[in-house]
Amino acid sequence: MRFKASIQNINTFNKFTASIASLGAVAWVRLDENEIRFTIIPEQGTQVWAVLAKDTIFEQYTIQSANNDVINLEVPVVQLQRALKSALNATSANIRLTKKDSLPVLCLTINTVSYRTGVDAFGASSARQDPDAMDDRASSVDFNSSSRERETIVTQDIPVRVLSQSNVDGIHEPRCREPDVHIQLPPLIQLKSISDRFTKLALASKSGTSGNSNSTPRLELSANMHGCLRLSIRTDAMNISTLWTGLQNPDLDPAQVEGGEEGIRHHASTRMRELGSADGKSEEGWATVRIDGRDWGKVMSVGRLSGRVIACFCDDHALILYVFLSNNEDSDDPSVLTVS
Structure with a gap:
């Protein structure tokens, strides 16, 4: 079983999960080759049935499973939304299904780039000093005072439960008569x-x-x-x-x-x-x-x-x-x- 994708629209994905998180704590998520489905069926209140074309959110999308390349997950929506919120300023983000301590998790990897300004001839930073750069300042001086990039990688693990097909076979969207x-x-x-x-x-x-x-x-x-x-x-x-x-x-x-x-x-x-x-x-x-x-x-x-x-x-x-x-x-x- 394998699922991995690059998130191309983090803002939309974050807004989507924030919206459904207010309607239920846990969602059934169905992943296949073409789309992602989120379903929330609380004991009382409003039901949610969402279908996202994979290209709306993801790119470089890979999925494999013995169940005709379909993966069913039980996902805590609030935790997923919090993880996505931390990625809003990311330069890139990837999500994959993996295991941690033998338990399944959705691992969100977030890449961000921060900038620190070079040090002037007197050893004083022209912007906020970076504590990690203090030793460099003592040994060398950057007269060009150019900005330098620093890449930061953060991972967020969202615990999930893998559902068998028999667990979800009985879940169907409610049927109503034609609307008036x-x-x-x-x-x-x-x-x-x-x-x-x-x-x-x-x-x-x-x-x-x-x-x-x-x-x-x-x-x-x-x-x-x-x-x-x-x-x-x-x-x-x-x-x-x-x-x-x-x-x-x-x-x-x-x-x-x-x-x-x-x-x-x-x-x-x-x-x-x-x-x-x-x-x-x-x-x-x-x-x-x-x-x-x-x-x-x-x-x-x-x-x-x-x-x-x-x-x-x-x-x-x-x-x-x-x-x-x-x-x-x-x-x-x-x-x-x-x-x-």
């Missing part, structure tokens, strides 16, 4: 700010009443097929909402819909497009889900990725977010984070 509404969300940082504010207001109103202040408020998120998104919260003491208009409802791809063009004509979202209005005033044509306020705040952390986010609403049943790491979903190998 699909819509591109506004910037998630903006949506998170308003969602957090609504949740705090609801908690504050509960603490001032005899209600249980420990229970988490439930937000109501609704959308229609005319570019409208509404976020609201209702308690005994308050009823507030905010409305976005002019958002995009992406066209469905006939290749992704059962029945092709005919399937689109009979699709639930096509019927919903015949209802409602673009100003959001009509109460027809809305699909609504109710979500835990605190859990939703964690989900919105995927806004770090700054990708295009499509929300699919199954009315009164489920909400699925597709977070594209690239704005080009039409590429042959799109990288997408699915949150449900």
Whole structure:
């Protein structure tokens, strides 16, 4: 079993792991010749299903295993993210699966370059002195005062567990009916700010009443097929909402819909497009889900990725977010984070 790769986009990889780390401590990571899959299935709360094309993150990618060149790992996401964070200023970084004390680890090797300035004719450094250079100063003087590079290599070991194929055969992405509404969300940082504010207001109103202040408020998120998104919260003491208009409802791809063009004509979202209005005033044509306020705040952390986010609403049943790491979903190998 062998896995080794050079990380070509450390910043994106770090943001990705930081986003999913807020949703679960441990991920199932599936590595194969073409892609990397991260899956988080907590006992309660939001599930994460992420597919990264290998070229999005890695280059010089090598994988070998007796299981058709597929490796399944259980990875502590927080530790992986911390290791990647230390590599943000690296000139290069490599990751490989190896063993330490007979236990499997992902070894992250980070190369950085630091600079020290040459010493002037009087033996005083023109920049911060390097303690390791003091003996050199006593024996020689660099009149050119040129900067010298120093390469530093740091390794970070992330403990992992290698999973057999039988361990993961029963894991499948949840199946939902076709969505009633699909819509591109506004910037998630903006949506998170308003969602957090609504949740705090609801908690504050509960603490001032005899209600249980420990229970988490439930937000109501609704959308229609005319570019409208509404976020609201209702308690005994308050009823507030905010409305976005002019958002995009992406066209469905006939290749992704059962029945092709005919399937689109009979699709639930096509019927919903015949209802409602673009100003959001009509109460027809809305699909609504109710979500835990605190859990939703964690989900919105995927806004770090700054990708295009499509929300699919199954009315009164489920909400699925597709977070594209690239704005080009039409590429042959799109990288997408699915949150449900």
